[in-house]
Amino acid sequence: MQGAAKPQPAAPGAKDSDDAPAPITERAKADARDRQLVVRLKAGDQRAFEELVRLYQDRVFALSYRMLGNRQEAEDLAQEVFITLHRAIGSYRGEGRFYTWLYRIASNTCKNRIKYLRGRHFHKSVSVDDTPEAQAPAGEAGPGVPLQSRVHGPEAMTEGNRLEAAVQRELAALDPEHRLLIILRDVQGMSYQEILRITGLQEGTLKSRLHRARVALKDRLKEHLS
Amino acid sequence: MTPPSETGTDLVSAYLDDELEGQDVAAFEDLLESSPEVQEELEDLRKVISLVGGLGKVEAPEDFYEKLNRRIRRRQLLQPQTSSKLAMIAVPFQVLSILVILTVAALYMMSELDAAPKSIEREVLVPIGNTGAPSDAPRPVQP
Numbered sequence: 001m002q003g004a005a006k007p008q009p010a011a012p013g014a015k016d017s018d019d020a021p022a023p024i025t026e027r028a029k030a031d032a033r034d035r036q037l038v039v040r041l042k043a044g045d046q047r048a049f050e051e052l053v054r055l056y057q058d059r060v061f062a063l064s065y066r067m068l069g070n071r072q073e074a075e076d077l078a079q080e081v082f083i084t085l086h087r088a089i090g091s092y093r094g095e096g097r098f099y100t101w102l103y104r105i106a107s108n109t110c111k112n113r114i115k116y117l118r119g120r121h122f123h124k125s126v127s128v129d130d131t132p133e134a135q136a137p138a139g140e141a142g143p144g145v146p147l148q149s150r151v152h153g154p155e156a157m158t159e160g161n162r163l164e165a166a167v168q169r170e171l172a173a174l175d176p177e178h179r180l181l182i183i184l185r186d187v188q189g190m191s192y193q194e195i196l197r198i199t200g201l202q203e204g205t206l207k208s209r210l211h212r213a214r215v216a217l218k219d220r221l222k223e224h225l226s
Numbered sequence: 227m228t229p230p231s232e233t234g235t236d237l238v239s240a241y242l243d244d245e246l247e248g249q250d251v252a253a254f255e256d257l258l259e260s261s262p263e264v265q266e267e268l269e270d271l272r273k274v275i276s277l278v279g280g281l282g283k284v285e286a287p288e289d290f291y292e293k294l295n296r297r298i299r300r301r302q303l304l305q306p307q308t309s310s311k312l313a314m315i316a317v318p319f320q321v322l323s324i325l326v327i328l329t330v331a332a333l334y335m336m337s338e339l340d341a342a343p344k345s346i347e348r349e350v351l352v353p354i355g356n357t358g359a360p361s362d363a364p365r366p367v368q369p
């Protein structure tokens with residue numbers, strides 16, 4: 001089926017500062033577009049649902065994948081998030097931004113799935129297909145410099161992939177709460193305000209928890225830091 | 227204002243994220259200048275953030291929406307409460323069909339019971355020791 005056009009989602013991560021009017025305008029536009037789609041979806045328009053899915057599927061999938069470290073589980077979980085959205089859209093009152101609400105669903109679903117998988121002794125795995133070149137061009141990476149480009153010479157790709165796999169593995173081994181904060185902040189580049197709205201944490205708690213999460217990851221990645 | 231810490235290391239993350247307020251920034255930078263421990267922590271966390279930020283972009287599969295749509299439809303079919311009108315119509319038919327099955331079963335059983343009982347062939351039991359077969363026991367000796 002030919003999908004709807006793939007407009008860009010709102011750009012989280014832009015600081016809530018006064019000296020960045022362009023992102024705020026874009027964000028306002030994205031919020032207005034989301035509100036319209038939600039209204040249409042509530043009225044039973046399935047095209048609106050399709051548009052919302054296509055807008056946010058990559059980001060929800062990326063969050064799931066970074067939380068679980070497994071593509072199949074991540075796809076299943078991301079679908080579950082959108083099914084919950086489809087079912088619960090009637091209870092969304094439009095307070096706050098739509099994607100914050102969606103991310104709240106996604107992060108809760110992730111944490112529940114991790115608990116469930118722990119009970120089943122699920123082992124996280126990073127397969128060869130999960131290497132970055134199998135996913136997207138390196139130039140489209142997250143907020144930082146792609147890991148492949150940090151290693152030079154003929155072994156660059158292999159070494160870069162090994163490094164990425166190590167980071168993903170250690171990230172997926174963190175406590176789920178810590179994992180979530182690092183992914184939202186350092187992988188997806190969200191601002192503290194956005195993370196506060198998604199997690200419902202107090203600002204002081206967010207700061208200290210994010211710091212502890214980074215320290216825990218630093219300890220795990222010690223050999224790669226030199 | 228961020229609460230003061232004993233070592234200052236727990237302010238490192240907020241400093242790196244540019245989330246410290248004016249006074250805190252100045253206090254932290256003073257501490258940073260005088261404490262090698264805080265400097266080391268700052269550098270390490272900067273590297274960690276850079277490593278994590280360099281993770282490749284992950285995209286959902288091309289057919290993500292199509293699979294999702296199929297899954298939603300399947301669930302709607304499996305969950306009759308989502309189509310309550312259909313369920314309301316279906317219930318009387320379900321009850322009726324159960325009653326028909328029970329009636330047919332009862333009629334069949336009654337007809338079976340009314341039928342003449344078949345003669346049961348009884349197995350002829352022969353008492354042990356009177357079989358007429360030759361015995362291995364020694365015969366009494368004739369005088």
